[in-house]
Amino acid sequence: MKKCFVLFLMIAAAGQMSVAIAGKGANHSVLHDTARIAYLNKLAEMLLKNNYYDSSMVYSSQAIEISDSLLRLSTVKNNSIYQTRCKMLKAKAMANFSNGLIYNKPNDALDTLKSALKLAKETGNKSLEAVIYADIGNAYNSLSKDKAALVNHLRSVSLFRETGSKKELAWQLNSVGITQRVLGNYGDALEYMMESLKISRSIGDSNTTIEALLAIGFTYAFVEMWDDALKFQAQALDIYREMNDSLGIARIYNDMGVTNMRAGKLEVALDQHKKALAIRLKSKEHYYTFASFLYIGDLLEKLNRIPEAIQYYESAFNYTKFSSFRVSQIDAGISLGRAYQKSQDYDKALNMLTLAYEVALEMDDRSFQAQAALFKAKVYLAKENPRLALFWLHNAEKAAAESSLVFLAEIYQSIGETYSKMGDFRNAYLNQLKYSRVKDSMDVAENLEKIARLSNRLEFENKQALQNQNHEKELILKQAEIRREKVTRNFSLFGMFVAMVLMIIAFIRFVEKQKLNKKLSETLSDLKSTQSQLIQREKMASLGELAAGISHEIQNPLNFVNNFSEVSRELITEVFEELSKGNQQDAMNILEDVKENLDKINHHGKRADSIIKGMLQHSRSSSGTKEPTDINALADEFLRLAYHGLRARDKSFNALMKTDFDQKLGKVNVIPQDMGRVILNLITNAFYAANEKRITGKENYQPTVQVSTRKTKDKVMVLVQDNGNGIPQHVLGKIFQPFFTTKPAGEGTGLGLSMSYDIVTKGHGGELTVETSEGLGTTFTIVIPA
Amino acid sequence: MIKILVVDDEADIQPLFEQRFRKEIKSEDVSFEFAFSGEEALVCLDKYLHEAVLILSDINMPGMSGLELLSRIKAKHHDPPPMVMMISAYGDSENQKAAMDLGADGFISKPVDFAVLKEKIKALF
Numbered sequence: 001m002k003k004c005f006v007l008f009l010m011i012a013a014a015g016q017m018s019v020a021i022a023g024k025g026a027n028h029s030v031l032h033d034t035a036r037i038a039y040l041n042k043l044a045e046m047l048l049k050n051n052y053y054d055s056s057m058v059y060s061s062q063a064i065e066i067s068d069s070l071l072r073l074s075t076v077k078n079n080s081i082y083q084t085r086c087k088m089l090k091a092k093a094m095a096n097f098s099n100g101l102i103y104n105k106p107n108d109a110l111d112t113l114k115s116a117l118k119l120a121k122e123t124g125n126k127s128l129e130a131v132i133y134a135d136i137g138n139a140y141n142s143l144s145k146d147k148a149a150l151v152n153h154l155r156s157v158s159l160f161r162e163t164g165s166k167k168e169l170a171w172q173l174n175s176v177g178i179t180q181r182v183l184g185n186y187g188d189a190l191e192y193m194m195e196s197l198k199i200s201r202s203i204g205d206s207n208t209t210i211e212a213l214l215a216i217g218f219t220y221a222f223v224e225m226w227d228d229a230l231k232f233q234a235q236a237l238d239i240y241r242e243m244n245d246s247l248g249i250a251r252i253y254n255d256m257g258v259t260n261m262r263a264g265k266l267e268v269a270l271d272q273h274k275k276a277l278a279i280r281l282k283s284k285e286h287y288y289t290f291a292s293f294l295y296i297g298d299l300l301e302k303l304n305r306i307p308e309a310i311q312y313y314e315s316a317f318n319y320t321k322f323s324s325f326r327v328s329q330i331d332a333g334i335s336l337g338r339a340y341q342k343s344q345d346y347d348k349a350l351n352m353l354t355l356a357y358e359v360a361l362e363m364d365d366r367s368f369q370a371q372a373a374l375f376k377a378k379v380y381l382a383k384e385n386p387r388l389a390l391f392w393l394h395n396a397e398k399a400a401a402e403s404s405l406v407f408l409a410e411i412y413q414s415i416g417e418t419y420s421k422m423g424d425f426r427n428a429y430l431n432q433l434k435y436s437r438v439k440d441s442m443d444v445a446e447n448l449e450k451i452a453r454l455s456n457r458l459e460f461e462n463k464q465a466l467q468n469q470n471h472e473k474e475l476i477l478k479q480a481e482i483r484r485e486k487v488t489r490n491f492s493l494f495g496m497f498v499a500m501v502l503m504i505i506a507f508i509r510f511v512e513k514q515k516l517n518k519k520l521s522e523t524l525s526d527l528k529s530t531q532s533q534l535i536q537r538e539k540m541a542s543l544g545e546l547a548a549g550i551s552h553e554i555q556n557p558l559n560f561v562n563n564f565s566e567v568s569r570e571l572i573t574e575v576f577e578e579l580s581k582g583n584q585q586d587a588m589n590i591l592e593d594v595k596e597n598l599d600k601i602n603h604h605g606k607r608a609d610s611i612i613k614g615m616l617q618h619s620r621s622s623s624g625t626k627e628p629t630d631i632n633a634l635a636d637e638f639l640r641l642a643y644h645g646l647r648a649r650d651k652s653f654n655a656l657m658k659t660d661f662d663q664k665l666g667k668v669n670v671i672p673q674d675m676g677r678v679i680l681n682l683i684t685n686a687f688y689a690a691n692e693k694r695i696t697g698k699e700n701y702q703p704t705v706q707v708s709t710r711k712t713k714d715k716v717m718v719l720v721q722d723n724g725n726g727i728p729q730h731v732l733g734k735i736f737q738p739f740f741t742t743k744p745a746g747e748g749t750g751l752g753l754s755m756s757y758d759i760v761t762k763g764h765g766g767e768l769t770v771e772t773s774e775g776l777g778t779t780f781t782i783v784i785p786a
Numbered sequence: 787m788i789k790i791l792v793v794d795d796e797a798d799i800q801p802l803f804e805q806r807f808r809k810e811i812k813s814e815d816v817s818f819e820f821a822f823s824g825e826e827a828l829v830c831l832d833k834y835l836h837e838a839v840l841i842l843s844d845i846n847m848p849g850m851s852g853l854e855l856l857s858r859i860k861a862k863h864h865d866p867p868p869m870v871m872m873i874s875a876y877g878d879s880e881n882q883k884a885a886m887d888l889g890a891d892g893f894i895s896k897p898v899d900f901a902v903l904k905e906k907i908k909a910l911f
Contacts, residue, residue: 555875559897560798567805593805600798647846656849702849 030082033070037063037089044096057100063093084123091119091128095135102135106142113139127168130159134172141179150179170200170208174215181219189219206243210236214255226263230256250279250288257295261302270299290319290328294335301339310339317352330356330368334375341379349379367407370400374411377418386418393418409438479505554611557604564604568597611637626764628667629675635707635718636661638680646687655690655703662709668716668786674763678756682720682780683707685752689724689778696725716786723777732772760784788911789834791819793827793843793855794873806900816907824850828858831868840907842894845874845881853884860889869910873898 040063047056067090076082094116098109113136120128133156140149153176160169177192193216200208213236220229233256240248253276260269277292293316300309317332333356340349353376360368373396380389393415400408416431479501571594578587610633639657646653683705690703703723710717727735736757760768766784792803800820810816819834821827824847831839841859845852856870871892872885882893892906 555896556796560796560802562897563802563806563900564798567802571805596801597805600801604798643848644846654849654851654854 030070030073030075033066034082034085034089037067037070037086037093040066041089041092041096044093044100048096048099053100053103057097060093060096060100064090064097067093084125087119088123088125088128091116091123091132094119095132098139099135102139102142106139110136110139110143126159126163127165130156130163130165130168130172133159134168134175137175137179141175141182146179146182150176150183153179166199166203167205167208170196170203170205170212173199174208174212177212177219178215181215181222186219186223190216193219206239210239210248213239214252217255217259221259221262224262226259229259233259246279247283247285250276250283250292253279254288254292254295257299261295261299266299266303270296270303273299286319287328290316290332293319294328294332297335297339301335301342306339306343310336310343313339326359326363327365327368330359330363330365330372333359334368334371337372337375337379341375341382344382346379346383350376353379366399370396370407370411373399374407374414377414381414381418386422390415390418390422405438405441409435412438554608557607557611560604561601561608564597564601568594568601571597611641624671626669626671629670629672630665631668631670631675631716631718632661632663632665632709634672634676635659635679635683635709638676639683639705639707642680642683642687646684646691650691653687653691655687655694655705658704658706660706660708662711665709665711665716668784670764670784671759674759678759678768678782679707679718679720681752681756682782686720686722686724686778686780690722691724693724711786714786716784718782719779720781721777721779726774726776726778727770727772728774732770735770736768787814788816788907789819789837789839790816790907791821791827791830791834791839791841793821793824793841793847793852795822795844795847797822807904810904823847824852824855824858827855831859831863839868840910841868841870842903843870843872845872845878845885853881853888856885856890857888871906871910 040059044056044060044063047053047059067086070076070086071083071090076086094112098112098116101109101112113132117129117132117136120132133152137149137152137156140146140152153172157169157172157176160172173192173196177189177196180186180189180192193212197209197212197216200212213232217229217232217236220226220232233252237249237252237256240252253272257269257272257276260266260272273292273295277289277296280289280292283289293312297309297312297316300306300312313332313336317329317336320329320332333352337349337353337356340346340352353372357369357372357376360366360372373392377389377392377396380386380392393411396411397408397415400411412431412435416428416435419425419431420428571590575587575590575594578584578590636659639659643655643657686705687703690705694701694703706719706721708719708721710719735753737754757768760766760782764784766782769781769783770778771781772778792799800818803818803820804811807816807818811818819830821830824843827841827843831841843852843855850858852872852874856872859870860867867889869891870889871894872881872890873894873896874881874885875896878895885893891910894903894906
């Protein structure tokens with residue numbers, strides 16, 4: 001109320017000032033106008049703080065306009081002090097204007113901020129520059145470009161360190177910490193947040209102290225260290241209590257409730273959200289009251305107290321009428337629908353879910369559409385109406401195409417079960433297959449997440465240990481100070497005591513270090529085992545791709561072996577016939593044919609043999625030893641296998657295979673299994689790329705893959721070339737990273753190229769390079785020592 | 787005499803057919819031409835259009851597949867269309883159906899049973 005009144009007074013004063021300034025002399029006018037801009041800037045800032053974005057933008061655009069007209073005046077142009085002042089004010093006004101835009105049009109905000117930064121740099125005012133860097137960081141955060149955000153927040157931090165503005169420095173350190181957390185660097189995040197906390201505490205800035213405490217709490221929650229998370233949240237709660245800020249207290253109760261819920265302490269979480277709700281109900285803030293109702297409903301549903309959950313969800317739903325957030329309506333609608341279904345109140349459930357689905361449609365939110373459709377299907381299944389269930393499941397499938405894998409798996413499983421209930425076992429089976437495929441991808445994603453979590457935790461614990469050590473060092477120094485004082489008083493007695501304290505600290509540190517070492521080695525072995533599982537999975541995936549190609553490739557030589565041996569048998573009979581007739585020359589001619597046939601039988605037998613050997617080599621663990629290998633034969637074989645493998649999986653697939661082998665290549669010293677894997681992987685990718693372009697229906701396009709070899713004085717090169725769409729520049733830098741794939745879910749492990757890269761560079765001391773041209777194709781080149 | 791154009795990317799198909807049909811070739815009942823890709827087959831076909839031609843084509847070939855060759859032949863030559871018999875892996879019912887839908891005049895599974903093939907050729911002419 002008080003804030004609103006101050007704002008009102010300021011707005012009224014802004015209007016008065018514009019009248020007062022008219023008709024004064026040049027210098028006088030400049031002074032007054034700069035004062036007015038400063039005032040408008042202040043007003044815009046206050047409006048921003050109170051979330052009045054539109055009004056703030058109106059005043060800041062006025063400030064920009066006035067500063068522009070001032071900068072055009074000759075009085076200002078000829079006076080460097082005036083000029084600098086005007087530029088500073090304009091830069092500040094531009095920054096305020098962008099902050100009003102930041103949520104709705106972050107890209108526009110960013111552009112304006114960049115111009116403001118240029119202006120601020122011209123004035124040489126470091127504080128202003130720091131503020132604008134911070135705003136740019138926030139804009140990048142809104143655009144989810146967190147690496148760029150980090151760079152700008154860090155620039156802001158170093159400028160604030162220069163200017164010595166501690167309050168702003170503390171705030172920015174926290175922003176750096178939060179951005180680091182978003183980037184998954186939990187250890188670094190903690191370091192920055194801790195520094196922010198230390199500074200904000202030292203200058204008595206309660207707001208920043210609270211933000212730092214909460215940020216630290218969330219960071220601990222991210223690495224699932226619940227007790228530590230709650231400890232920091234409780235400290236923030238104490239400060240809000242001292243400040244007597246009831247909404248602040250409610251905020252922390254909600255935060256602690258979320259932490260406890262994730263930690264599995266549902267009853268405690270319920271109690272905290274209820275405390276938050278009691279406070280929020282007294283306020284007029286609708287959104288957070290809605291959220292508290294929803295949290296409680298969710299917890300009660302998890303505790304299987306469905307009738308109570310329904311009551312809270314219904315209240316939450318009623319609050320969505322006040323809220324301008326339509327998403328809340330979908331959120332509450334789906335929760336309520338689910339709870340009604342659990343209490344077997346199917347009609348109400350369907351009403352709610354239909355409403356949620358329609359709002360999601362209006363908002364074009366596919367994830368929510370999929371959720372609502374899936375739950376509708378579940379209601380129809382419960383009502384024993386599989387046909388309608390199927391209709392909604394297919395809707396869910398369509399909407400969920402870009403949604404999460406977990407969700408897609410659930411949908412496919414339900415579709416499969418529904419078909420099976422309807423007796424359509426073919427479709428049931430097909431959907432079960434889709435389910436398994438998504439599940440496989442989920443497993444890979446889970447493993448990836450596990451690795452990320454483990455390495456983050458590892459890094460986090462390292463940093464924490466380091467901080468503890470620093471803390472201990474400080475402790476020891478303090479103890480030493482105390483010791484010096486006390487030694488002067490009672491040397492012998494206190495000296496012994498301090499020595500004991502030091503010994504105990506040293507002992508505790510030793511035990512902690514031991515524990516930490518144990519944890520580290522456990523984490524490391526976990527990482528290693530997950531990594532080897534993933535490598536095995538990639539190997540089996542490529543073997544699967546080969547299987548169909550192998551059967552086709554073996555069948556052809558075997559047919560020749562059978563046919564040529566049969567025909568030779570007939571020919572031998574003819575030889576006897578001719579000899580009995582005395583036609584020796586004819587008999588000799590036929591025998592020539594038989595001889596050629598035997599050569600062919602031998603050739604095709606060897607061909608089948610080498611294919612089987614190749615397959616065995618591919619599936620076997622690598623021997624790790626290099627041996628002289630015919631790279632031309634290896635590449636030719638894998639080219640055919642990959643081609644027929646893809647043909648067998650997708651009948652519509654076709655591509656031209658070309659080879660251009662350097663016959664001077666000879667045998668090259670490589671690990672054959674590993675090099676085979678690399679070549680196969682590159683060829684499979686090339687076929688995939690060419691086929692993708694074919695599917696887009698480009699006219700007169702002939703998908704083509706060419707494998708070539710070259711020998712120079714001391715190097716051997718294998719080139720795999722396709723005429724697909726090429727690799728977009730923005731992903732080019734990532735293609736050799738583990739788990740990076742552009743293939744749809746379930747089709748690629750994302751390990752092929754990264755494994756290939758390691759095999760070529762680490763295993764053979766070579767290079768794996770890529771050249772690509774968007775729309776024209778890609779060439780991968782393996783270069784290894786001859 | 788029947789002119790048979792055999793299309794397969796395996797070069798050894800030529801000596802095999804020539805030996806299997808040596809009696810028929812000797813008695814000038816049939817004569818063979820060989821093409822080792824779909825593209826080559828289309829060029830070859832233009833030369834022999836005035837003769838009674840039977841095309842025996844593999845399905846799985848790099849570049850233009852047998853099915854594409856079949857559809858191009860049936861689209862280009864109407865009066866009368868040459869006979870086309872497809873050859874592909876055993877049990878590949880999906881390709882067999884696709885070939886029949888595209889207007890193939892017969893289907894032979896690999897490994898080719900030459901006695902059966904000879905019977906089928908006789909039945910066609």
